[in-house]
Amino acid sequence: MTLSITTPADASETNDQVENLIAQMTLEEKLAQLVGIWVGAGVDGESVAPMQSAQEDGVDDFNEFSKNGLGHLTRVFGTVPVSPAAGRSALGRTQRWLRDNTRLGIPAIAHEECLTGLAAWQATTFPTPLAWGATFDPALIEEMGHAIGESMAKLGVHQGLAPVLDVIRDVRWGRVEECIAEDPFVVGELGSAYVRGLQSTGVIATLKHFVGYSNSRAGRNLAPVHAGPREVADVLLVPFEMAVLDAGVGSVMHSYAEIDGVPVASDPTLLTDLLRDRWGFEGTVVADYFGVAFLESLHQVASDLGDAAAQALTAGVDVELPTGKAYLAPLAAKVHNGEVDIALVDRALRRVLTQKQQLGLLDPESAAFSVDATDDEIDLDPPQHRAIAAAIAEKSITLLSNGGILPLAPDARIAVVGPNAHRTAALFGCYSFTNHVLGQHPDVAMGIEVETLFESLSHDFSGVLGYAQGCAVDDDDTSKIAEAVKLATTAEVAVIAVGDHAGLFGRGTSGEGCDRDSLELPGVQRQLVEAVLDTGTPVVLVVISGRPYAIDWAAARGAAIVQAFFPGEEGAAAMSGAIAGRINPSGRLAVSVPRSAGSQPYSYLHPRLGEPSEVSNLTTAPAFPFGFGLSYTSFRYSDAGIASETIAADGRFDIHLTVTNTGTLEGDEVVQVYANDVVSSVTRPTRQLVAFTRVTLQPGESRTLAMSIPTTRIAFSDRSLTRIVEPGDVRLWLGSDCETEAEPLGTVTITGPVHTVTTDDSRNVDITVVT
Numbered sequence: 001m002t003l004s005i006t007t008p009a010d011a012s013e014t015n016d017q018v019e020n021l022i023a024q025m026t027l028e029e030k031l032a033q034l035v036g037i038w039v040g041a042g043v044d045g046e047s048v049a050p051m052q053s054a055q056e057d058g059v060d061d062f063n064e065f066s067k068n069g070l071g072h073l074t075r076v077f078g079t080v081p082v083s084p085a086a087g088r089s090a091l092g093r094t095q096r097w098l099r100d101n102t103r104l105g106i107p108a109i110a111h112e113e114c115l116t117g118l119a120a121w122q123a124t125t126f127p128t129p130l131a132w133g134a135t136f137d138p139a140l141i142e143e144m145g146h147a148i149g150e151s152m153a154k155l156g157v158h159q160g161l162a163p164v165l166d167v168i169r170d171v172r173w174g175r176v177e178e179c180i181a182e183d184p185f186v187v188g189e190l191g192s193a194y195v196r197g198l199q200s201t202g203v204i205a206t207l208k209h210f211v212g213y214s215n216s217r218a219g220r221n222l223a224p225v226h227a228g229p230r231e232v233a234d235v236l237l238v239p240f241e242m243a244v245l246d247a248g249v250g251s252v253m254h255s256y257a258e259i260d261g262v263p264v265a266s267d268p269t270l271l272t273d274l275l276r277d278r279w280g281f282e283g284t285v286v287a288d289y290f291g292v293a294f295l296e297s298l299h300q301v302a303s304d305l306g307d308a309a310a311q312a313l314t315a316g317v318d319v320e321l322p323t324g325k326a327y328l329a330p331l332a333a334k335v336h337n338g339e340v341d342i343a344l345v346d347r348a349l350r351r352v353l354t355q356k357q358q359l360g361l362l363d364p365e366s367a368a369f370s371v372d373a374t375d376d377e378i379d380l381d382p383p384q385h386r387a388i389a390a391a392i393a394e395k396s397i398t399l400l401s402n403g404g405i406l407p408l409a410p411d412a413r414i415a416v417v418g419p420n421a422h423r424t425a426a427l428f429g430c431y432s433f434t435n436h437v438l439g440q441h442p443d444v445a446m447g448i449e450v451e452t453l454f455e456s457l458s459h460d461f462s463g464v465l466g467y468a469q470g471c472a473v474d475d476d477d478t479s480k481i482a483e484a485v486k487l488a489t490t491a492e493v494a495v496i497a498v499g500d501h502a503g504l505f506g507r508g509t510s511g512e513g514c515d516r517d518s519l520e521l522p523g524v525q526r527q528l529v530e531a532v533l534d535t536g537t538p539v540v541l542v543v544i545s546g547r548p549y550a551i552d553w554a555a556a557r558g559a560a561i562v563q564a565f566f567p568g569e570e571g572a573a574a575m576s577g578a579i580a581g582r583i584n585p586s587g588r589l590a591v592s593v594p595r596s597a598g599s600q601p602y603s604y605l606h607p608r609l610g611e612p613s614e615v616s617n618l619t620t621a622p623a624f625p626f627g628f629g630l631s632y633t634s635f636r637y638s639d640a641g642i643a644s645e646t647i648a649a650d651g652r653f654d655i656h657l658t659v660t661n662t663g664t665l666e667g668d669e670v671v672q673v674y675a676n677d678v679v680s681s682v683t684r685p686t687r688q689l690v691a692f693t694r695v696t697l698q699p700g701e702s703r704t705l706a707m708s709i710p711t712t713r714i715a716f717s718d719r720s721l722t723r724i725v726e727p728g729d730v731r732l733w734l735g736s737d738c739e740t741e742a743e744p745l746g747t748v749t750i751t752g753p754v755h756t757v758t759t760d761d762s763r764n765v766d767i768t769v770v771t
Helices: 011-024 027-032 084-101 129-135 138-155 174-178 184-199 229-236 238-245 268-278 291-297 305-315 329-336 342-358 383-396 453-460 481-489 525-533 552-557 571-580
Strands: 072-074 109-112 204-210 251-254 284-286 398-402 414-417 464-468 493-499 539-545 560-565 635-642 646-648 652-661 667-677 688-697 702-710 723-725 728-735 741-751 766-769
Touching: 011 342, 027 329, 027 342, 084 138, 109 342, 129 138, 129 174, 129 184, 129 383, 129 560, 138 184, 138 383, 184 204, 184 229, 184 238, 184 688, 204 238, 204 268, 229 238, 268 305, 284 342, 291 305, 305 329, 305 342, 329 342, 383 560, 383 571, 414 453, 414 481, 453 464, 453 493, 453 571, 464 481, 481 525, 493 525, 525 539, 525 552, 539 552, 539 571, 560 571, 635 728, 635 741, 652 667, 652 688, 652 728, 652 741, 667 702, 688 702
Parallel strands: 072 109, 204 251, 251 284, 414 464, 414 493, 493 539, 539 560, 646 741
Antiparallel strands: 398 560, 635 652, 652 702, 667 688, 667 728, 702 766, 728 741
């Protein structure tokens, strides 16, 4: 069974059905459609959502809670380990109960987390979004989104809470691993690709976290956001606009953020004026978990839950998740006493019921009622999904430094060292089922086949001497370092795997609520690496992490550095393959690697005053810049130029270039086009990525490309906060990364009047392979 979003040819049929339902419903039945229920949450004593224990409703009786109907079922598969067939059968029984025991018989929308694959037991675990960014490959991410949607649809799940479109602003923030890049257009292109892939299977994607969440003070989770309206418009909102306008996303989740003192959950200028009236969004806005109640308890802008519900509903939050705390009795009281207009309830209800109609859930013969199966019928980790996971892992592995030691010889005598070298959980992000849920169920098997880096290296190399942990990821125990040093002294080369452990709310070094006040490797990992370096044995440092760390010291002393951002269930083979040369590394950094925590917050998209300067003794320069990555082959650009030296403000930059593989191995080049608005009415970045594409070339092979780049890629908010493209000179160049100019393209003069950007303007780059 595959779910599909079906819209009748005559839209009036949808409207009539929805309006007829609304006319029949009591207030209690209407509000029931605007909430979810989370069965089994907190039964293990550990939280998987912020302040979960303080927000629990104590709802034990599903039947009583849902007697008037139900909008959402929260995380049927993602709360505790349940076999796919058992979970599917339980979901089917629940939907049939709603059909048979509520007056209107409307099934619920079942939603799940799906950031690194469906967060369910036995499902494929893909690399984290930070690894997606390193691929610079939207088509591959769309393929992954489709695969994830296939698994969800098999189980009767209707909505996925992904992708995260927060633009990285401070790598100390624990949720950097959930983000795609520090460039808004990279986030927008890859995030939109994920949306298209997921929704092609009939599963609704949900954009997170609208908006500002990643710009929190000091990189602390759920901290105040102080971003000016220009930064919000020109950086933070750009990916969301692309996913709404260009990918047709079906749902948006508000962020926990309060921007300049106004919580997003109660801000109609964002949730209604911008999202709906300007962008034309027609889907549902859902609350981040407990976000409506947080208006009272955290933001303290509401006097009680009824006030919180009234503010959120008025602003444009349609559905309270994960359960009904504010939108039931507290909101009903506000409606009854005339403080909330019933029309606002009907507005949200209309959106929810329309979405249910599109999902087929208003059909008496809905597939939601017949989701029974056996375990043999449901494979959530099929070979084709593992192949996609492998492809993303391989294309995301980023070679940061190489003194010539890599690739290693097949018979090299290798000591494998480090806390992440022989630990499967090291490969996964916070929102993987392994680290999100299974850590609380130590007696339950992982449910998927996963190799560690040590095991993969043992397959690729005949000379692996053994493994020594050396230290844990994040404690101060140095007692095992001597064992690692002893092993390293017997080897030709030491492969040391360091980095993060993903977890929740302080239970890891990366992930939600796992922020850092230092960008040194956690615990005593640096001490371990330096002790091995002191032996004189060449060191290949493998960083498996959810954020970049300050590792320039290792680049100065080590033989090579390989960066992997939680590469998923096939990640070990990808890392080992890159070390062996079986895979030619082709990942490029979608986030800058800093020199210290003192450089944060940082973005390569800074104006001239953000550059290193003689007037300050501190440098902002990263150790490795955005877009950087090495290869085992080499590339050359030639015949690069611009079709016209003048264009209109609403025109396009048409460029051409030839890229040649000048080395001896097949390889992928990530073509990067940068621009600088030479003089503008407000300060602009010294460089910004305006186009990119990935090209695979055989040794000696050339490819000629034509790129047509809309001027909207350099649009900005002027002094009146109107988004414009203005006349003037724009310099363009091809970059090996954001700081290295590989080939100049020239300067284009934008002529004519200022162009005011609207939603009708194109945001997409057209790329043609000429030869």
